[in-house]
Amino acid sequence: MIESLLIANxxxxxxxxxxxxxxxxxRTVAVCSEVDRNxxxxxxxxxxxxxxxxxxxxxxxxxxxxxKAARETGxxxxxxxxxxxxxxxDFAQACRDDGLxxxxxxxDAIRAMGSKSASKEIMRTAGVPLVxxxxxxxxxxxxxxxxxxxxxxxxxxxxxxxxxxxxxxVVERADQFEAAVAAAKREAKAAFGDDTVLIxxxxxxxxxxxxxxxxxxxxxxxxxxERDCSIQRRHQKVFxxxxxxxxxDATRRAMGAAAVAAAKAIDYSGAGTVEFLLGQDGGFYFIExxxxxxxxHPVTELVTGLDLVEWQLRVASGEPLPLRQxxxxxxxHAIEVRLYAEDxxxxxxPQTGTLNRLTMPAEGPHVRVDTGVREGDAxxxxxxxxIAKLIVWDHDRPAAVRRLTKALAATVIGGxxxxxxxxxxxxxxxxxxxxxxxxxxxxxxxxxxxxxSQPASDRVLALAxxxxxxxxxAAVAAAxxxxxxxxxxxxxxxxWRLNGEAVETVRFRDGDAPVEIAVRHRGAGWxxxxxxxxxxxxxxxxxxxxxxxxxxxxxIRAAVIADGDTVIVMDGGRAHRLLRHxxxxxxxxxxxxxxxxxxxxxxxxxVLAKAxxxxxxxxxxxxxxxxxxxxxxxAPGDGTVERIAFQVGDMVEEGVELVAISAT
Ligand code: ADP
Numbered sequence: 242m243i244e245s246l247l248i249a250n251x252x253x254x255x256x257x258x259x260x261x262x263x264x265x266x267x268r269t270v271a272v273c274s275e276v277d278r279n280x281x282x283x284x285x286x287x288x289x290x291x292x293x294x295x296x297x298x299x300x301x302x303x304x305x306x307x308x309k310a311a312r313e314t315g316x317x318x319x320x321x322x323x324x325x326x327x328x329x330x331d332f333a334q335a336c337r338d339d340g341l342x343x344x345x346x347x348x349d350a351i352r353a354m355g356s357k358s359a360s361k362e363i364m365r366t367a368g369v370p371l372v373x374x375x376x377x378x379x380x381x382x383x384x385x386x387x388x389x390x391x392x393x394x395x396x397x398x399x400x401x402x403x404x405x406x407x408x409x410x411v412v413e414r415a416d417q418f419e420a421a422v423a424a425a426k427r428e429a430k431a432a433f434g435d436d437t438v439l440i441x442x443x444x445x446x447x448x449x450x451x452x453x454x455x456x457x458x459x460x461x462x463x464x465x466x467e468r469d470c471s472i473q474r475r476h477q478k479v480f481x482x483x484x485x486x487x488x489x490d491a492t493r494r495a496m497g498a499a500a501v502a503a504a505k506a507i508d509y510s511g512a513g514t515v516e517f518l519l520g521q522d523g524g525f526y527f528i529e530x531x532x533x534x535x536x537x538h539p540v541t542e543l544v545t546g547l548d549l550v551e552w553q554l555r556v557a558s559g560e561p562l563p564l565r566q567x568x569x570x571x572x573x574h575a576i577e578v579r580l581y582a583e584d585x586x587x588x589x590x591p592q593t594g595t596l597n598r599l600t601m602p603a604e605g606p607h608v609r610v611d612t613g614v615r616e617g618d619a620x621x622x623x624x625x626x627x628i629a630k631l632i633v634w635d636h637d638r639p640a641a642v643r644r645l646t647k648a649l650a651a652t653v654i655g656g657x658x659x660x661x662x663x664x665x666x667x668x669x670x671x672x673x674x675x676x677x678x679x680x681x682x683x684x685x686x687x688x689x690x691x692x693x694s695q696p697a698s699d700r701v702l703a704l705a706x707x708x709x710x711x712x713x714x715a716a717v718a719a720a721x722x723x724x725x726x727x728x729x730x731x732x733x734x735x736x737w738r739l740n741g742e743a744v745e746t747v748r749f750r751d752g753d754a755p756v757e758i759a760v761r762h763r764g765a766g767w768x769x770x771x772x773x774x775x776x777x778x779x780x781x782x783x784x785x786x787x788x789x790x791x792x793x794x795x796x797i798r799a800a801v802i803a804d805g806d807t808v809i810v811m812d813g814g815r816a817h818r819l820l821r822h823x824x825x826x827x828x829x830x831x832x833x834x835x836x837x838x839x840x841x842x843x844x845x846x847x848v849l850a851k852a853x854x855x856x857x858x859x860x861x862x863x864x865x866x867x868x869x870x871x872x873x874x875x876a877p878g879d880g881t882v883e884r885i886a887f888q889v890g891d892m893v894e895e896g897v898e899l900v901a902i903s904a905t
Contacts, residue, residue, distance in 0.1 A: 242558045243267055243318040243342055247311045248286065249332075250322030251301060252613035253630060254534070255282035258320050261550040270314045272307055274300035276621060281613050288314055295623045301325045304332050308339050318342035318557060320550075324625070327533040328355060328404075344557040346456075346532050350507045354530040358401040358439045364527045367506035369499045372518060372526040374441035376401070382419060388440050389418050395443040398422055400429030400436075406476030407432045411443055441528075446681040447518040449473065450485045450525065452500035453541045453549075456509035457556045463566040464497040465541050465549075471678040472667060474589070479683070480667065481537035482576040483544045486638060486676030489523075496525055501566075503530060512538070512553050521679075536579070536630070539609060543575035543634040574641040575634045578649070578668070582626040584658040585691060591626040595619050598655030601629060602648040608633055620657055628654060642674055643800075650802035650809050662818060666690045669811050697751045697810075699771040701817045703792050705808045706747045706758045706769055707780035708801045709821070711788075713745075713873070716861045720849035746872075749808070750820040766791070806859075837874050837900040839893045843867030848889055850900070854882045862900050865893070880904045 245268040248255045255271060259282065262269045271286035276295040283289035290310040293300035300306065302325055311319060319336050321327035321344070330351040336343040345351070354360045358376035365371055374396075375388035389396045389412065398421055400408025408429035410421040426436040448471040456462040469485035470478040484493070500515035514535050517525040538549050547569075555563060582592040599616040602608050612629035620626050631652065633644035649665045667673055670686060683690065697705075745760040759770040766779025780790035788801040800811040810817045847864035850856060856876040863874040863885070883901040887893060 242560075243344075243554055245270065245314070245316045246318045246320055246344070246554070247272065247307070247314065247316035247341075248282070248320050248322065249301070249307050250320070250325055250327075251277055251280060251282050251624065253611045253627065254322040254324075254536075254613070256285055256613050257611050258322065258550055259285045261548055262554065265551060265554060267554065270310065270316045272301070272310050274623070276623065280618070281615055290314060295621070297325065297623065304329075304335055307332075308335060308341075311336075311339070311341055316341065318344055318554075320344040320553070321533065323533050323536055328531070330355060342557050344511065344553050346507075346509055346511045346513065350509055351532045353507050354513075354532050356401050356437070357399060357403065357529050358437060360530055361439070361527065363506055364503055364530075367502050369503050369506075369515075369527045370525060372441045372444065372528060374439060376439040378437075380437060382422065385422055385438070385440060386415070386418055390415055392440060392442050397441045397443040398425040398438050399441065400425060400433060401439050402433035402435040402437065403429060404433075408438070409476060444518055444520050444526075446679040447471075447520050448485070448679045449478070449516065450488065450496065450519045451514050451516040451535075452496055453535075453538070454500050454504040454509065454513045454515055455549075455552055455556070455562055456504050456511065456513070457562045458510050458559055459561045460508075461562045462501050462504040462509060463562060463564070463569065464500050465545050465547065465569055466571045467493060467496060468535075468537055468540055469678060470537060471680050472673075472682050473680050474683050476680075478537065478579070479664070480576060480578055480673075480678075481540050482574065482638075482641075483540040484571055484574065485519075486678060488519075492519070492523065492525065499525070499527070503527065511556050512549055537577050539611060539630065539632040540575040540577045543609065543632060544571050544573055545569055546572065573634055573636045574638045575632060576641050576645050577630055577632040578645065578664045579630055580628045580652065580654070580664070581660050582620040582628055582657040583660055585660050585663040586658075589660070592657040592659070593620050593622050593626070594657040596628070596654065596656045598653055599628075600651070600653040602631070602651035607635060607644050608648050628657075628659065638676065639674065642668060646800065646811065647802060650807075653807075663690055665809070696754060696772075697749075697756070697817050697819060698812075699773040699776060700792060700797075701810045701812050702749070702751075702756060702758060702771055702819075703769055703776055703778050704780075704788060704790060704797070704799050704801050704810045704812065705749060705817075705819050706760065706767075707778055707788060707790050708782075708803055708808055708810075709747045710745075710760065710767060711780060711782050712803065713861060717847065717849060720847075720861075723851070723854070748822040750822040755822055756819075836898050837862065837877070837902070839865060839874075839895055839897050839899050840872065841865075841867045842895050843872070843893060845887045845889055845891045845893060845899075848885055848887070850882050850885065852882055852884050856880060856882060856902065863887070865899075874899055876902060878902075878904055 246262050247270040248258050259269045269286040271283045271289040272292045273283040274295050292306040293303050319341050326332040330348040333343045334348040361376045395413045398410045408425050410425045412418050412421045425438050430436040450467050450469050452467050453465040467485050468481050468483045470481045472480035503515045512534050514531045516528045519525045583589045601610045609632040631648050635641040635644050646668045747758045749756045761768045769776045776793045778792050780788050790797050802809040806821050808819045843865040846866045850862045858878045860876045861873045865872045880902040885900050
């Protein structure tokens with residue numbers, strides 16, 4: 242086994258590789274640019290070498306500097322990750338020439354697959370089905386035009402050396418072809434230094450289904466099943482899942498066999514991905530092979546239970562593949578989403594800034610988080626703006642989709658705009674739930690996915706209010722259980738008052754608009770005053786987090802997710818996001834210094850905590866009644882209550898200290 246490994250990459254993939262290497266007892270060396278000196282990947286590795294300035298060209302793409310770092314640290318092998326130099330045959334060759342093991346296929350295999358045109362020729366010979374098209378060396382405009390006319394429009398012009406969707410043009414009509422080719426060639430030349438293009442039939446609403454393959458240096462090749470990456474924005478993957486929803490078993494087997502044939506055709510060793518388009522006719526067609534680990538490899542890991550980086554290191558060390566084809570199982574369903582610092586409201590413009598809040602869902606058998614950043618780190622202009630990958634697993638697809646919405650709801654990122662809400666809208670969309678995935682998904686549902694200017698309906702507001710009221714009820718009940726006199730009327734949760742009817746208020750912010758809902762207690766439920774009128778409501782939270790509500794006599798079950806300051810209501814196939822807006826709590830928070838002061842003159846109607854209690858951010862501590870409304874004073878952060886200065890019934894002035902908390 243390789244004893245030491247230099248990771249020629251950064252971010253989440255470098256961190257992910259360190260994890261497996263460490264588990265296998267392999268010493269790790271990170272390389273980093275000057276701005277990445279304190280980056281997570283550099284911190285996690287056993288050793289880190291600064292190889293150049295921030296610009297990737299001078300650091301992560303600098304072959305000379307990387308090889309020098311390998312020599313100086315005595316690394317025996319190099320893992321290129323994905324992106325950067327991972328598909329650079331010259332780099333693989335240079336590693337070999339320096340006596341280093343390159344964790345990946347041979348330079349020849351990388352070269353063979355590096356050109357979409359040349360790889361198609363190899364695949365055609367190996368009997369792998371291709372999208373009808375032209376991938377010849379003759380780039381004469383007249384030849385290309387004739388080829389396109391022969392294929393029939395629409396056609397897709399692609400940069401042969403392309404990647405990441407660049408250098409691609411859809412051409413609808415013959416008279417647009419010449420201009421489109423010229424544009425694609427310009428883009429390809431600038432991005433890849435090679436303006437060779439190929440032409441393919443443009444399939445209508447295909448699915449992108451790819452097969453993970455693995456080969457070793459003993460002539461074995463197998464596949465680890467498929468991933469469906471059809472949900473794309475501008476030809477770039479946004480969601481990836483395994484298995485592909487609704488894929489007939491016969492097609493799955495045929496695709497697996499074709500992918501293995503592709504790997505064998507080039508004596509493939511290591512991890513690779515054979516990408517296909519699945520047409521609406523049920524046929525599948527090779528588009529390209531990626532000769533590296535993919536961003537979306539974790540979904541394969543979660544359904545097969547295998548560690549692909551471990552396999553890569555074993556194969557690179559000369560071991561045979563750990564399993565035979567028949568021993569590989571696809572179990573349950575996994576979905577991955579990519580969280581980016583970008584602004585969906587402004588054309589998905591990449592965002593830069595400091596991640597002043599980064600709370601990811603807790604990891605476990607159902608949730609995996611792959612990230613290369615911590616709270617306080619910066620998303621800079623120099624590198625990819627991906628913040629994290631969120632991967633979920635469950636026994637079947639509907640359960641995995643539910644896990645995903647919950648995990649996304651539990652993700653809190655502050656400091657930069659992100660696509661989190663956008664991902665949540667997709668995850669909550671009925672077409673996604675129905676498995677209606679193809680590459681046209683995002684365009685088709687665009688209107689549903691971006692934040693709407695429509696205010697939340699009364700029904701959505703009522704569901705959100707029920708969630709908040711249930712939480713308050715639970716908090717009061719918990720406080721009553723702790724208090725000396727559990728039967729005190731002050732601990733009743735039904736809004737009991739000595740004189741008159743109590744009005745409680747639930748406040749939200751819906752986009753920019755504040756919403757105030759007055760609540761009167763009615764038996765086990767509430768009468769809500771909503772923007773559209775009064776509504777009687779009652780609700781119970783079920784064990785799986787679903788809210789079972791009765792709204793004006795109609796029984797409704799909806800997923801309502803409380804997530805810090807946010808309440809997300811899944812209703813009518815859309816995720817509605819409301820911010821809890823409690824001016825009293827906000828005023829109290831502003832005082833800082835662990836003291837909570839009274840935001841206005843009023844009467845203390847409930848005391849829900851006592852000195853010595855451990856509280857979490859958002860735990861209600863005191864309820865103040867002022868101007869016939871109740872205002873809950875909640876803990877601004879996690880901590881211990883030092884003292885509570887008042888008792889129920891006390892009148893307080895504005896600005897006096899109500900509670901002191903010491904932070905934990
Ligand atoms: P890149 O290497 O730039 O990512 P690919 O060849 O892998 O380019 O294609 C990326 C995406 O573009 C595919 O997943 C698919 O959505 C779309 N695409 C590619 N070829 C075709 C085609 N012939 N017809 C329709 N869509 C296509």
